[in-house]
Amino acid sequence: MHSATPNPITQAYQRDGFFFPVDTMSREQAGAYRKELEEVESRASAEPGRYNTAIWFTNANFVLPFVDEISRLPTILEPVKSVLGPNILVWNASFFIKEPHTPDFVSWHQDLKYWGLTDSGEVTAWVALSDADVRSGCMRFVAGSHETGLLDHRDTFADENLLSRGQELAVEVDESKAVDVVLEPGQMSLHHGHTFHASHPNQSDDRRIGLAIRYITTEMAQRDGIRPYAHLVAGEDHCGNFQLLSGPIETMARHNVELAVENIKMVENFFYEEAAMPGKALR
Ligand SMILES: O=C(O)CCC(=O)C(=O)O
Numbered sequence: 001m002h003s004a005t006p007n008p009i010t011q012a013y014q015r016d017g018f019f020f021p022v023d024t025m026s027r028e029q030a031g032a033y034r035k036e037l038e039e040v041e042s043r044a045s046a047e048p049g050r051y052n053t054a055i056w057f058t059n060a061n062f063v064l065p066f067v068d069e070i071s072r073l074p075t076i077l078e079p080v081k082s083v084l085g086p087n088i089l090v091w092n093a094s095f096f097i098k099e100p101h102t103p104d105f106v107s108w109h110q111d112l113k114y115w116g117l118t119d120s121g122e123v124t125a126w127v128a129l130s131d132a133d134v135r136s137g138c139m140r141f142v143a144g145s146h147e148t149g150l151l152d153h154r155d156t157f158a159d160e161n162l163l164s165r166g167q168e169l170a171v172e173v174d175e176s177k178a179v180d181v182v183l184e185p186g187q188m189s190l191h192h193g194h195t196f197h198a199s200h201p202n203q204s205d206d207r208r209i210g211l212a213i214r215y216i217t218t219e220m221a222q223r224d225g226i227r228p229y230a231h232l233v234a235g236e237d238h239c240g241n242f243q244l245l246s247g248p249i250e251t252m253a254r255h256n257v258e259l260a261v262e263n264i265k266m267v268e269n270f271f272y273e274e275a276a277m278p279g280k281a282l283r
Contacts, residue, residue, distance in 0.1 A: 007082045009022070009079050009082050009083065009190070010082045010083060013083050013123075013190060013192070015143075015144070016141075016143040016144060016146075017141065017142075017143065017144060017145060017146030017147070017191065017192040017194065017195035018141045018143070018146075018179075018181075018189060018190060018191040018192065018195055018197075019079070019189065019190045020181050020183065020187070020188070020189030020190065021182075021183050021184070021187040021188070021189065022075075022076075022079050022187060022188050022189070022190065023075065023186065023187055024073055024075040024076050024127060024186055024187065024188050025073065025075065025186040026186055027184065027185050027186050029186060030127075030128070030129050030185035030186035031185060033066055033070060033129055034129040034130065034185070034209060036064075036066045037064075037066075037095070037129065037209065040056060040064060040251065040252075044056070050252060051252060052257075054264070055257060055260045055261065055264070056252065057094055057095050058092060058094040058264070059092050059093070059094070059260040059263060059264060060092075060093045060094060060095060060211070061090055061092065061093040061213070061231060061247070061248075062092075062229070062245070062248065062256050062257075062259055062260035062263065063248055063251070063252050063253070063256045063257055063260055064248065064251060064252075065247065065248050065249055065250065065251065067093050067211065068231065068247035068248055069247075070093075070127060070211060070213070071090045071093055071213050071231070071233055072233050072247070076125050076127065076188060076213070077233060077234050079125075079190060080123055080125060080190065080215045080234075081234055081235075083123050083190060084121060084122075084123055084215060084216075084217050085217060085235075086234060086235040087217060087218040087219075087232075087234065087235035087236055087237060087238075088215050088216070088217065088218070088232075088233050088234040088235060089215070089216050089217075089218055089220075089230040089231060089232055089233065089237070089242055089244075090213060090214065090215060090216075090230060090231040090233050091115075091117075091122070091214040091215070091216045091220075091228075091230055091242075092214050092263075093211060093212065093213040093214065094211075094212050094214075095209065095210070095211055095212075096126075096162060096199075096209075096210045096211075096212055097207060097208070097209050097210075098136070098137050098162075098199075098201065098202035098207065098208040099202065099207055100202055100204055100205050100206055100207060101202065101203060101204075101205075102201060102202055103160045103201050104137075104160050104161075104162055104201060104202070105137065105160060105161060105162070105198070105199060105200055105201050106139075106161065106162050106163060106197075106198050106199045107156070107158075107161055107163065107166065107167065107168035107169075107198055108168055108169045108173045108196050108197070108198040109153060109163060109167050109168060109169060109196070109197065109198070110145075110150055110151065110153070110169065110193065110194050110195065110196060110197075111124065111191075111193040111194075111197075111214075112150060112193035112194060113150050113151075113153055113167070114153075114164070114165075114167065114270065114271050115193075115214075115267070115270055115271070116222055116223045116224070116226075116267060116269075116270025116271075117193075117216065117220050117221070117222060117223070118220060118221045118222070118223055119219070119220055119221075120192070120193055120194060121216055121217035121219055121220045122192075122193040122214060122215065122216045122217075122220065123190050123191070123192060123193070123215050124190065124191050124193070124212050124213065124214055124215070125188050125189075125190055125212075125213045125215060126139060126181075126183075126188055126189045126190075126191070126210050126211070126212050126213075127186075127187075127188040127210065127211045127212075127213065128183035128184065128185055128186065128187050128188065128209070128210055129185060129209040129210065129211060130185055130206055130207055130208055130209040131183075131184060131185060131204075131206065131208070132181065132182065132183040132208055132210060133180075133182045133183075133204075134180050134182065134200075135202075135203050135204040136202045136203070136204040136206065136208040137199045137200045137201050137202040137203070137204075137208055138180055138181050138182050138183065138199060138208070139181040139189065139191075139197050139198070139199045139210075140175075140178040140179065140180055140181065140197060140198050140199060140200075141178065141179050141181060141189075141191060141195055141196070141197050142173060142174070142177050142178055142179075142195070142196040142197070143177060143179060144177075145194070145195050145196035146192040146193075146194040146195045147194075148194065149194065150194060151169055151170065151171055152169075152170040152171070153167045153168060153169055153170055154167070154168060154170045155167055156168060160201075164271050165271070169196060173196055173198075178198075215233075216230070218232075218235070218236075218237040218238065218239045218241070218242075219239055219241075220241065221239070221241035221242075222241070222242070222266070222267065222270075223270070226266050226267070227240075227241065227242055227243050227266075228242055228243070228263050228266045228267055229242065229243050229244075229245045229259055229262070229263045229266075230242035230243070230244060230245070231244070231245055231246075231247060232244050245259060
């Protein structure tokens with residue numbers, strides 16, 4: 001009798017709380033998706049009312065067909081399934097963009113602290129649509145930090161912090177243990193919702209563009225009996241904890257925008273629980 005070969009992604013992910021790099025698409029394909037994003041950005045600056053950035057930045061898979069398409073790529077879903085199992089929802093997908101030579105950063109935090117989800121069956125696939133390296137402010141992960149459970153955070157609401165409330169871990173992070181998550185366009189990293197992570201400002205001449213797709217198991221639920229919307233991207237949903245939507249077929253179609261707005265209203269209280277100053281994008 002021989003035992004099944006252990007999956008190297010699952011093994012490393014369980015040990016470290018992350019895995020990278022994973023090739024998800026060619027550099028050219030990543031460039032084509034970046035172009036689609038940049039077209040949406042230019043339309044958004046021409047029509048800010050219609051292209052409310054809070055929506056397409058943080059619930060991008062609700063309103064942008066190309067983001068929904070990325071979230072369903074087998075090259076992303078197979079590694080995600082190896083971590084979460086066969087039945088997978090996308091809870092949301094948000095862009096993390098840092099312009100060249102700007103001070104924007106992300107403080108040390110754990111994702112699941114703020115999302116009001118009932119358990120830890122979640123993984124983020126962070127897909128690079130540009131180079132993400134030390135100079136451009138790639139993410140940094142602390143290996144093994146997912147084992148600590150969720151720790152206290154404090155709010156800073158720092159302007160240059162890309163997180164909704166500028167939240168940061170209230171414990172000292174041993175930066176000597178931080179790993180730079182260097183990715184080429186088209187590669188992704190996977191990280192656990194308890195993994196300590198952060199990123200420095202972009203000191204390069206190019207934009208640093210990442211799409212963070214939040215995958216959850218169908219067993220996960222939103223707290224307080226709320227049933228937000230989600231997209232089933234693999235397997236079946238026998239739990240019914242989320243209201244399932246089909247993916248968008250037209251950029252910023254009115255119906256999809258309305259669903260995204262409704263969804264933001266359903267979850268925003270979790271992001272700002274006990275916080276004094278709501279107002280930034282939810283992440
Ligand atoms: O893009 C970054 O630098 C941070 C992203 C992040 O915090 C996340 O995906 O959870």
